[in-house]
Amino acid sequence: MAQQVVSLSEVRRQRTVVPRPAPAASATDRDERVRTHPCYDREAHHYFARLHVAVAPACNIQCHYCNRKYDCANESRPGVVSRRQTPEDAVALVAAAARRMPALSVVGIAGPGDALCDHRRSFDTFRRIAQAFPDLTLCLSTNGLDLPDHVDSITALGIDHVTITINTVDPDIGAGIIAWVAHGRRRWTGRDAARILLDRQLDGLDRLAAAGVLVKVNSVLIPGLNDTHMAEVNRVVRAKGAVLHNIMPLISDPAHGTHFGLTGQRGPTATELAAVQQDLGIDAKLMRHCRQCRADAIGLLGQDQAVPEATPAADGPDDRSAEARAAYRAHVATERADRETARHTADAVIRRTLGDRPVRVAVCTKGGGRVNRHFGKAAEFHVYLADAGGLSFEGIRRADNYCRDRQGNDDRLAEIVAILAGVDAVLCERIGERPRRGLAAAGIEVWEDPDRRYLETAIGAHLAAQSTRHGQRTA
Ligand code: CLF
Ligand code: SF4
Numbered sequence: 218m219a220q221q222v223v224s225l226s227e228v229r230r231q232r233t234v235v236p237r238p239a240p241a242a243s244a245t246d247r248d249e250r251v252r253t254h255p256c257y258d259r260e261a262h263h264y265f266a267r268l269h270v271a272v273a274p275a276c277n278i279q280c281h282y283c284n285r286k287y288d289c290a291n292e293s294r295p296g297v298v299s300r301r302q303t304p305e306d307a308v309a310l311v312a313a314a315a316r317r318m319p320a321l322s323v324v325g326i327a328g329p330g331d332a333l334c335d336h337r338r339s340f341d342t343f344r345r346i347a348q349a350f351p352d353l354t355l356c357l358s359t360n361g362l363d364l365p366d367h368v369d370s371i372t373a374l375g376i377d378h379v380t381i382t383i384n385t386v387d388p389d390i391g392a393g394i395i396a397w398v399a400h401g402r403r404r405w406t407g408r409d410a411a412r413i414l415l416d417r418q419l420d421g422l423d424r425l426a427a428a429g430v431l432v433k434v435n436s437v438l439i440p441g442l443n444d445t446h447m448a449e450v451n452r453v454v455r456a457k458g459a460v461l462h463n464i465m466p467l468i469s470d471p472a473h474g475t476h477f478g479l480t481g482q483r484g485p486t487a488t489e490l491a492a493v494q495q496d497l498g499i500d501a502k503l504m505r506h507c508r509q510c511r512a513d514a515i516g517l518l519g520q521d522q523a524v525p526e527a528t529p530a531a532d533g534p535d536d537r538s539a540e541a542r543a544a545y546r547a548h549v550a551t552e553r554a555d556r557e558t559a560r561h562t563a564d565a566v567i568r569r570t571l572g573d574r575p576v577r578v579a580v581c582t583k584g585g586g587r588v589n590r591h592f593g594k595a596a597e598f599h600v601y602l603a604d605a606g607g608l609s610f611e612g613i614r615r616a617d618n619y620c621r622d623r624q625g626n627d628d629r630l631a632e633i634v635a636i637l638a639g640v641d642a643v644l645c646e647r648i649g650e651r652p653r654r655g656l657a658a659a660g661i662e663v664w665e666d667p668d669r670r671y672l673e674t675a676i677g678a679h680l681a682a683q684s685t686r687h688g689q690r691t692a
Pocket of ligand 2: 276277278279280282283284328330331361537
C-alpha cells in the first residue's frame with residue numbers, strides 16, 4: 218500500500234498533531250506489523266532494523282541493576298546512551314537513519330529512563346514520528362508504574378507494541394530488586410514499593426491487552442532472587458494477555474556502579490539462563506533473541522550502527538525513503554518465502570540423515586538468515602539444535618570477536634570456546650587455520666559455507682555430508 222508522507226516543515230507547522238487511528242485496525246495490519254518487528258518476530262530480526270530515540274532521561278523508580286550515569290560507547294545494555302535527545306532531534310535522527318536504512322521498521326522509546334515518567338515528551342516524540350513516517354511501527358518500553366494512567370493515549374497514538382519489565386509477581390521478591398518507587402507524591406520503599414509497582418504493572422497489562430495492544434514482558438533473571446520464580450511470572454503475565462516473555466540475564470559489574478554490581482550480585486551464566494527457559498517448556502512464548510540493546514541503538518539486532526549525523530533544520534522525511542522501505546519489504550517477503558521452502562527441505566534432510574544424537578550448531582551471520590559472517594568477525598553466534606523434530610532455534614550467545622585489526626587473539630578464542638560449551642559445530646562463511654585448529658582441539662567441528670546459503674540449507678547439507686562420511690567410515 219502506498220504511504221502518504223508529510224513533509225517535516227508541515228509537521229513543524231502543526232501545533233496540535235492529530236493522533237493516528239487506534240492500533241489493530243485489522244488482523245492483517247497487525248500481523249504485518251508483527252512480521253516486520255525484529256523483537257516480536259524472531260525471523261524478522263534477520264531482516265528488519267529498530268531505532269531507539271533516547272528522549273526519556275528520567276525514571277520514577279530505582280532498580281538495583283540500573284545506573285544511567287555510566288556510559289561507554291562500547292557498552293550494550295539497557296539504560297545506556299551517549300546523547301539524550303529532544304523530540305525534534307528524534308525526528309531528525311529517524312529521517313537521517315531512514316534515508317540510509319530501508320530495513321528500518323520500528324522506532325522505539327526504551328529510555329535511558331522510563332518512557333512514561335515524562336510521558337508528554339515521549340508522546341510528543343511519537344506524534345511527530347507517526348505524522349512523518351506513518352509506515353513505521355511505534356514501540357514503547359516501560360517499567361509499568363505509570364502505565365494505567367496512559368493506556369488511552371497509547372492506543373490513540375497508534376503505539377501497538379508495548380514492553381513492560383516485570384521481574385517478579387511476588388512483592389517480597391520485588392523488595393530485593395528495587396530501592397524505591399515514586400508514586401502519589403511520595404517515595405515508597407521495601408515491600409510497599411514492590412506491591413504498588415506490581416499492582417500497576419498488572420493493571421496496565423490488563424488494559425493494554427484488552428485494547429488490542431501487543432504486550433511483551435521483559436524479566437531480568439537474577440540468580441538467588443527470582444530464578445526459581447520465573448514459571449510463576451510466565452504463568453501470570455500470559456494469563457493477563459502478554460504475547461511474549463523475554464527472560465534476560467542480569468548484567469552486573471562493579472564498574473557500572475549499580476547496587477547489584479557493588480554488592481557482588483552476579484548474573485546468570487548462559488547455561489543457567491537456558492535451563493530456566495528450557496524448564497518453562499515450549500508453550501511459554503519466550504523471546505530468545507534479545508540483545509539487551511542500548512537506549513540509543515540503531516540497526517539490525519546484534520548489528521548496531523553508528524548514530525547518523527542529523528540536524529533538525531536539514532533532515533526531514535522524503536518520499537524516497539518510504540519508497541525504499543516499501544521496495545525492501547517486498548524483497549524480504551520473497552526472501553522469506555524462499556527461505557521457508559529451504560527450511561522444509563532442510564528439516565526433511567535432517568530427519569533422514571541425522572544420527573542417533575542431536576547436533577548443536579553455532580551459526581555466524583550478519584542478517585538475511587544466511588551464513589555470511591567470517592568467524593573472526595563474529596561477535597555473536599546463533600545457536601540451532603538439529604534433532605529428530607528438525608531444526609529449532611535455541612538462542613544467541615555473544616562473545617568478543619576473535620579477530621581485530623586483522624589480528625586473531627588466543628585469549629579471545631579461549632573465551633569463545635567457553636561460550637560455545639555444548640556446541641558440536643560452528644558454521645561460518647570463512648575461518649582462518651589457527652582458530653579452526655583451536656576449535657577442533659576443543660572438539661568443535663568447523664563447517665565453512667562460502668556460498669552464503671540460507672543457514673537451514675547449509676546445516677542440512679553439512680549434516681548430510683557428515684552422515685555420508687560416517688557411512689563410508691563404517692561401511
Ligand atoms: Fe526497542 Fe524493545 Fe521495542 Fe524492541 S528492543 S523498545 S521491543 S524495538 Fe528488543 Fe532490544 Fe531486547 Fe528490547 S532486542 S532489549 S526486546
Ligand atoms: Fe533504570 Fe529502567 Fe529500572 Fe528506571 S525502570 S531504574 S531506567 S532499569
